[in-house]
Amino acid sequence: MKKLKTNNKISIKQYAFKKSVAAKRANDFKMRRDLIFVAVIFIMLTMTLLLSLVPNKIVETDETVTQTENQNDAEEIVHISNQPNTIDEAPVNLKKYMDQNSDTVGYIRIEGTNIDYPVVQSDNNEYYINRDFETCPNKSGAIFLDFRCDVNDFSKTRNMIIYGHRMQDGSMFKDLTKYQDEDFFLENRIIQFDTLNGGYKWKVFAVFETTTDFYYIDTDFPYDEVWLAFLNEAKNYSIYNTLTNFYPNDIVLTLSTCSMEENGRLVIMAKLLQ
Numbered sequence: 001m002k003k004l005k006t007n008n009k010i011s012i013k014q015y016a017f018k019k020s021v022a023a024k025r026a027n028d029f030k031m032r033r034d035l036i037f038v039a040v041i042f043i044m045l046t047m048t049l050l051l052s053l054v055p056n057k058i059v060e061t062d063e064t065v066t067q068t069e070n071q072n073d074a075e076e077i078v079h080i081s082n083q084p085n086t087i088d089e090a091p092v093n094l095k096k097y098m099d100q101n102s103d104t105v106g107y108i109r110i111e112g113t114n115i116d117y118p119v120v121q122s123d124n125n126e127y128y129i130n131r132d133f134e135t136c137p138n139k140s141g142a143i144f145l146d147f148r149c150d151v152n153d154f155s156k157t158r159n160m161i162i163y164g165h166r167m168q169d170g171s172m173f174k175d176l177t178k179y180q181d182e183d184f185f186l187e188n189r190i191i192q193f194d195t196l197n198g199g200y201k202w203k204v205f206a207v208f209e210t211t212t213d214f215y216y217i218d219t220d221f222p223y224d225e226v227w228l229a230f231l232n233e234a235k236n237y238s239i240y241n242t243l244t245n246f247y248p249n250d251i252v253l254t255l256s257t258c259s260m261e262e263n264g265r266l267v268i269m270a271k272l273l274q
Contacts (some may be wrong), residue, residue, distance in 0.1 A: 106195040112188045113175035121145040148219045151195040154251040157219035166258040173257035202253040202270035206238035209259045224248035
């Protein structure tokens with residue numbers, strides 16, 4: 001009996017010892033876990049601070065734009081300056097231009113530029129390259145809409161593309177180069193493009209130069225996913241990050257002119273304000 005009692009005492013001591021060791025290990029684990037948690041929080045705060053000090057291409061000024069541009073859109077958490085809207089609400093009287101040239105399909109104006117022209121459209125994209133609005137031979141060409149686009153139904157191509165030469169005398173689409181200046185971009189993001197169906201305002205979301213690596217004049221978007229991918233790619237090419245959100249029913253105006261690069265193009269893309 002004594003021997004059995006002695007064995008029981010040893011077992012109890014062993015149990016107490018093991019329990020003490022387990023408690024110590026649990027306490028050590030908890031301490032390590034707490035230290036790891038504190039370290040992670042410290043690293044995250046440090047990264048946030050460093051990122052806030054790194055300049056980026058997001059355009060910011062003093063005034064916050066309100067999110068009222070699209071009925072489905074909580075668009076653009078971006079800061080821009082107050083932009084007075086001095087463009088008339090009513091569309092330009094296109095009839096007088098149609099009397100001069102039946103190819104007239106619209107009129108484009110941009111504040112702060114010399115861009116104030118009727119827009120024509122042929123059954124191809126070559127006719128008006130070296131012909132002016134009166135169809136006379138002229139190296140300045142005309143401002144013309146891509147032949148694939150339909151001004152009576154924007155949704156058919158979704159991407160309304162207008163071309164114009166970059167003339168050294170400042171005419172045609174030369175002033176699109178002003179959008180490469182951030183201050184000008186901030187103050188002149190609204191483009192007015194009117195058609196016979198009414199006046200339309202478009203807000204610039206992308207400014208970039210490209211060659212053939214991005215087919216920005218695409219008009220074939222069989223699925224919404226393809227269209228949205230195209231818009232996001234265009235936004236990623238931009239020298240400014242406007243944080244614009246896109247939706248399947250968005251319509252875009254694309255303005256294209258020559259750039260200083262060989263076979264390069266300067267592109268301005270704007271979303272229709274609905």
